[in-house]
Amino acid sequence: MKLHDTLSRTVRDLRPRDGRTFRFYCCGPTVYGPAHIGNFRTFVLQDVFRRTIELSGVPTRHVRNLTDVDDKTIRDSQAAGQTLVEFTRHWTERFHEDCAKLNLLPPHEEPGAVGHIPQQIALIEALMEKGHAYRSEDGSVYYKVSSFGEYGKLSHLDRRELRLGAAVADDEYEKDSVADFALWKARKPEDGDNWWDSPWGPGRPGWHLECSAMCREYLGETFDLHSGGVDLIFPHHENEIAQSEAATGHPMADHWFHLTHLLVDGGKMSKSLGNFHTLDQIEAAGFTGNDLRYALISAHYRQPLNFVARDKEGKESFPSLAGARQALERIAKFDAALRERFETQQGTVADSTGYDQLRALPEADRGAFAPAFEALLNDLNTPDALGRVFSAIREGKPAELSPDEALREWRGLRFVMEALGLRVPEPDRESAEIPEAVRALAEKRWAARAAKDWATADSLRAELGELGWEMKDGREGYELAPKG
């Protein structure tokens, strides 16, 4: 497939350098609170990326870290009266629950900084040996940016510019240069019990170091792709490159994949603006992780995506999610119409279309949905892929297909849905509990309708409406749905 590369600023072909497995690293969350939907935009797109690679026939090795020691995790664990490990375990579990609801494939490895202190120390030692790092008075160790000639190649910032920006808020006068960054942070009283021994004294690793060390540990000196949100380009990934490449003398990654941020109602999401959203909140509003996933992939990953949370009246009703739900519903209905064509004669084959079975689905067997997958191979164009799914649906006439044709189209649809990681919802789901009184009214109306007593039927329909329920007549029965 083709994908944009931040380092070269071009769209380039992706190939596993070992010719077999595509090995990539994604910067994961800092586990000190619930992840927000902006974080999930990144993780969801990375997941679509992985699925696209795998479904095109290339196995992957996916590593995503958990940042489990930094200022925030230490501060908040202390405030919660928990050990750092207890605290981060709790938020890690919560993160995993959210990931499952969003249908994210678990990474093959999910290492944390705390579990890789020796590897990080070893990396610092290598940098010290080669003259890329120095110890300060207080026992911290800093990376000497001026020692790495290529510093700035990813973010295209030169040192002069860096200095201007960094000079403002910097209070770390231990450093030789304001551009230098901490590899090892000397123990401070407020760190409490959260410190480790090192050749330079007690302390804890700097943020950028963990990724360099764990990339090396799980993927080797050079691997295929490194990914994260655009905000990580500088300084995080720039610093990772400086650390890793200075230590090994080899390029860190062949490809850099960065994801543009989500906007909420046209602006940046922040707690102070009251537009900071988590999956919990979205579920409380009656939407699912699947709805959110659809909304998050509805724009190209290099474009800002405007998540609309408030309607024209300023009410928080999540128009973006309502649209996503309707769109998914249409897909589900088309899916059901296809199944109807072949299931009666060939039995149920739903079990034969899990993610793993579909990995082997040949292109010729993807029917009208083959072009949608092609869109993903072209720089992961998820909105184009969705557009092509609906074009195929519009063109498709399930009623005119033979059972074999319907089965092929259905597998094609499921294949693309798996690539996008979207679940096909049950079309006839009943989203809320139906009160006894409502059920009784509905039964009465159904009887009146059967007796062609239209007047009674209509007045009962109105009565149900006042209770907030809508009755949908079918050929063989009715459905009740909450109005709205």
Next chain:
RNA sequence: GGCGGGAUAGCCAAGUGGUAAGGCCGAGGUCUGCAAAACCUCUAUCGCGGGUUCGAUUCCCGCUCCCGCCUCCA
């Protein structure tokens, strides 16, 4: 100031040097007692001003706004 991304119908959002996918919402229609569903149809000259070109939304220049990064951040 530096680096980068935007500006496409009511909303969301693709795309192309030859007069613009798709989704949501809305309107009209077919159908079914009604309603719903389904299906069909309809809704944009692509921020502004120049330039290149037979022809630009798509390339170039300038401008105006918006957003991100340059300090922790997906």
